[in-house]
Amino acid sequence: MGRTYLKHGALALMLGILLSACSGPSFNMFGGQSRDEVERNRWRDEAEMQCLGLKGAMVTAFVDRKAPINGPGVCGIRQPFSLSSVGMGLADIKPAATLNCQMVVAVQHWLRTVVQPAALIRFGQPVVEVKNIASYGCRTRNNERGAKLSEHSFGNAIDIAAFKLAGGREISVKDGWDSFFGISREAGFLRAVHRESCDIFTTVLGPESDRHHQDHLHLDLAQHNSQGTHYCK
Numbered sequence: 001m002g003r004t005y006l007k008h009g010a011l012a013l014m015l016g017i018l019l020s021a022c023s024g025p026s027f028n029m030f031g032g033q034s035r036d037e038v039e040r041n042r043w044r045d046e047a048e049m050q051c052l053g054l055k056g057a058m059v060t061a062f063v064d065r066k067a068p069i070n071g072p073g074v075c076g077i078r079q080p081f082s083l084s085s086v087g088m089g090l091a092d093i094k095p096a097a098t099l100n101c102q103m104v105v106a107v108q109h110w111l112r113t114v115v116q117p118a119a120l121i122r123f124g125q126p127v128v129e130v131k132n133i134a135s136y137g138c139r140t141r142n143n144e145r146g147a148k149l150s151e152h153s154f155g156n157a158i159d160i161a162a163f164k165l166a167g168g169r170e171i172s173v174k175d176g177w178d179s180f181f182g183i184s185r186e187a188g189f190l191r192a193v194h195r196e197s198c199d200i201f202t203t204v205l206g207p208e209s210d211r212h213h214q215d216h217l218h219l220d221l222a223q224h225n226s227q228g229t230h231y232c233k
């Protein structure tokens with residue numbers, strides 16, 4: 001059963017599929033190349049610079065900074081961060097994720113306000129580790145030749161495969177999403193995280209989106225349109 005949440009207006013459902021994330025077919029606007037492949041969309045730099053201002057700087061103050069990533073092509077991050085834990089060691093991100101400023105702020109907020117409450121409600125214990133299987137990487141969506149660049153190419157996306165609870169139990173998207181017909185505690189936890197992630201990220205893709213997301217949640221901050229539409233499935 002597919003679920004789609006559209007926020008701040010609609011009409012952009014298909015556009016959302018085409019314009020974001022690690023999914024979607026090739027979409028050519030500029031003589032065979034998408035705009036991102038010709039020049040980096042201005043909103044990316046604006047979002048990053050805004051984040052690196054006072055508010056973002058407070059959130060990222062204790063996060064390791066890395067050297068700028070320039071290219072290949074338009075890929076890269078002006079000021080990349082290596083996010084290895086959230087909440088001063090409250091939960092680890094393993095392995096550490098290379099992300100832009102906006103994603104660092106969003107992932108920290110997500111851990112505190114979405115993941116931990118969902119875990120405490122269902123398991124009575126917090127998540128202590130989040131398994132990251134992809135963050136920055138200069139590549140096309142789903143690594144398909146000719147496809148549009150993925151949000152991962154800008155450090156603007158993360159793929160999460162599993163969560164480990166304080167007691168040691170691991171809840172993976174691959175095994176937990178449909179466990180006991182999708183109504184187990186694990187499934188309830190994963191589905192709640194997926195659903196509520198849509199409040200924070202502009203793209204959320206899980207096992208019900210397509211065959212490329214059977215074992216992880218893709219979370220990104222793509223700008224789908226000027227209305228700020230969120231695409232979550």
Ligand SMILES: [Zn+2]
Nearest residue numbers: 022158159218
């Ligand atoms: Zn992804």
